Amino acid sequence: MFSNIALAYVFIYVCIGLIAAGIILLFHMKIKHNAEQKQMEAYREKHRDYFVYIQSHLYDDVELKLPPGPLKKLERRVIEDKLIDWIEQFKGESRTKLVSLCKQSGFVAAEMKLLESLFAGRRIEAAYRLGGMRAEEAVPALEELMDSSSYGPQSIIFARAIAKSADRPDQIRMMLTKLLASGKPIHHLAADILLETRLDSAALLHKLLEDSDPGLVKVALVAMWGQAVPAAVPALDRLVGSEQKDVRAEAVKLYLASNPVMKDDTIAQLMKDEEWEVRAATAKALGRLHAAGSIPLLTAGLHDENWHVRHSSAESLSRLGEQGFEQLCQAALSTGAARDIALSRIEQVMAKEKEHEAVEQIVSFNKKKLIYESYFGMTPKKVAVQIAGVGGDYSA
């Protein structure tokens, strides 16, 4: 029996050995790191005047001088990081100046060398910094790195570096293709990366919309949100009829956001689309467009199975004057989901319009109030909150 205990002894010795090694390692790391931090702080202090100098003369028509003196490795790192910080913060001429300063100081060349390092960590760090310094000469090497790594956090770091550095649209396109090759639906992330470019993003997006790769089209559509790209409308016209439902949904949303003039049957068709995003976007747009046939369509939209469509329909109805408001009141007397959404919208309208001061707004409010009272009586009818009662859906 006792021979078995030998293993336990071995186990204990191994543990104690590892503990001792671990503690030594811990202290070594801690002391080294703290010393490094202290040194970096000292260098930051030493170069304060240089940093102030850069910040004071970023815009005048002058060429910035290189950091003074022979620099130690850590010192270079401190200055480089500071420059990258500013490059990320500024755009326009100031950024261009800082970028060329990085090149002249040899920071770019040094990081380029590190891209070939045997250690993955060094390569990733170098890629990150090269992106920060907008080094277009690093793009081919970065592309290679992206090819050789499987999809994950590091390939996203490479992709961002390429997006920042690239000075040709085809490099961006190539990067996006590589990123999407994983097959994961990461269009939003890709769009965010794409927008880091310093190229003219409107032209770039316009071109991507014409691309044969539906993935890239989708990235472009997603990226176009919030960016006014009027030149893209013809391309959108085509994409609105796309077979791919998510491409169609994004395209319709963008198309409607540009306040187009639409035929009644186009609207009716969009409100019947199988994709809820299309219906919701249409319902939302109808509130702005004041098209003749909107009210019946929106009333029908109140009964849609999707919450977003119901919500947008109610919102749009409340914008379409007394007629729309009356439809809301009627729906509030019905049952089910339509009633909930209508009630909630009515309360919001009544609460908000009370605050108006202009004469025509008061007139409009009084009209609505009359309608309201004809449906619900003089005092606001409190409907008990029912969380569990009515059915809902969770498409949100």
Add this chain to the structure above:
Amino acid sequence: MWEAIILLRDILLTYGMVAIYYVMFVNVLYFAIMLFSFKDIRNIFRRASFSKYNTLSGSELVPSVSLLVPSFNEELTIIENVRCLMTLNYPTYEVIVINDGSSDSTMDVLIKEYELVPLTNPEVRGSIPTKNVRCVYHNEKYPHLLVIDKDNGGKADSLNAGINMSRYPLISSIDADSLLEKDALIRMARMYMENPEETVAIGGDVRIANGCVIENGAVKDVSLPKRIWPMFQSIEYLKAFLGGRIGWSRINGLIIVSGAFGLFRKDYVIAVGGYRGGYPGEDMNIIIKLHRYMLENKLKYRIAFCPEAVCWTQAPDSYSILSNQRKRWGRGNLKNMIENRDMVFNPRFKTMGMLTMPYNVIFEALNPYFRITGLLALIGYVLLDMTNWHILLVFGLVNLASGYLLSVGALILEELAFRRYTKLSDLVKMLFFSALKFVGYHQLGVLWRVQGHIQYLQNNNSWGTMTRQSWKDKNKAA
């Protein structure tokens, strides 16, 4: 007679040896999991330090999140907590505070601070059954804040009520006694965006805030707790989150996402019926349910852990509160294990069925019993044969050395990637308390777990007391 004693002695020894081997095996297994963490830690460090969060945190392309804050009798911490949540570095989100029928003035404090007014006919979007919602409050000046006042129904019930009111496709549950770092949510979102279709839940790293300086809803100065109970928990959390969860998440076998801070896809949470009410351990329960749902429907998925997203929480700093919390955990875990016993060693459930669940049953739930009976057997054996007293020492040393090794491992992980505690003295203090933990605290932990199990068997289902101190008092005290 003599032979019977010899037989008894041999039986006791054999059982004691089995217990020693059991402890060794558990720790080797735990160490193997930790090796996965070590394998991943450099990647985590890189993705955290070489991703610029500022561009992402202002972008329209980041998914919107509803933060759910269930709160029960939190009048002292709730304002600081909401203030913290209202100032996160995140493009589009809403904060939904759910007052779970507090008996103190949680609701009044909120109404006063944010000048809230009741919302007439609020629109309820979900239909998970919950206790009666009395009223929903808001204020136009704070368009992203919503407060739900409802009858008391427990934490799970509150979360469900929050889900019913939430607008956005992602939900995040946050304890009312916790503070998020400004970047915490955007870091999680970055992880989510990397693989949006397959990610169903992401857990955050929870750390102990006692001892830190807190100002305007943010941790301003990080330092270790000064009191002994929170200090032990600090090390415990470090070990569990860095040593354990990074490794488990790597093999997609994470069994729990801390209730203090987690991000979920709302559609899947609703698909599994929301949180289970009426029993503690709802945070583990929801994760098991998600695993089950995804595996049964043969959907590709991942439940991830994002250690760079940090949440600072107030740890119990007195014996009674801590013991209540631990008993509750023990009770909840046992309940979850028993409810899901069909998953254990069921190949249909992959990593979850073959590794995580068996591990949790054999090496977590049953752990105290093996250790206690093993110790008793060895004591009995030594009483019968005094010459072999040193076997007790071996048992003790196996426990101590392996446990300490795991603590050291966790500290190395922390040092490699996070370095939240910068002072050299902090390191010394943590090493010291890691050792001290084995004198008393560790044994208490075992005891509490057993007591929790007993409570489960007795059908005792109270939440136990959990009194709070305000952040300010606590900083003075801790």
Add this chain to the structure above:
Amino acid sequence: MSPTATLQRKQQGDIRSLIEQEVRKLPNSTCGLLYLYCAGNLPDLEGHVNRFLQTLSGVNSEIRKDETTQTLAVLFPGLALDAAHYQSLLLKQHLLDIKPDADPKMTLTSVSQVPSSQMLKTLAESARLSVTTDIQIFTDDQAENASRILIVDHDESVREFLQIRLAMQGYETLEAVDGLEALKMIPMWEPDLVLTEINLYGIDGLPFIHHIHQLDVKAPPKIVVLSEKRVEQTISQCFQNGVDDYVTKPFSPVELDARIRRCLH
């Protein structure tokens, strides 16, 4: 007239006549003028400075000593402010290399015509009495234009940059780290414009802006937002809440200048 006063006038006359000479030589160019004072005793300061300046290739310089204020005036003929700034920081680093606790204080300006002796005196005094270790820069705009701008941002590097930039433009600036601090400072300091990030600690941007409007001040400050946030909804909410302009980061400093100017006038 006391002897010291005579001496002083002589010294200033010296540097003044020197500037006069140089300006006449290069009528369309500027000269950098640096006043240097070493608080930590550095023996033979003049000699050190002289030797160092001679090692700089392509840079002319003249030194005059001002006995009353114990300062050195260094004139860089033909150098614009930025180049003079660079030479000055090289000189400062050199002095610190010789004696780490030399504590050199510098005030720098550029002149294109002969300055008044009053101005020279001010410059010398400001070098001697300076409390910062930074090189202080005087620009022409400084005196006349004194709009006050409060900078609110939790990022130190952003605050530093804006402070330097706006001070160069002749604005008076103060910094606040978060919204709550800013709300305390506004009634006391009454800035003309608040330049703020909307993602702040302590209080969220929208309520912060709302609170500014509620403050009891004579003239409510203009508000310009400089933020990472590019979400359309947030931007329109800001304008609804009475924000005067919204600039997103990364920003172009030149454009920011223009927008601030437009808001103030």
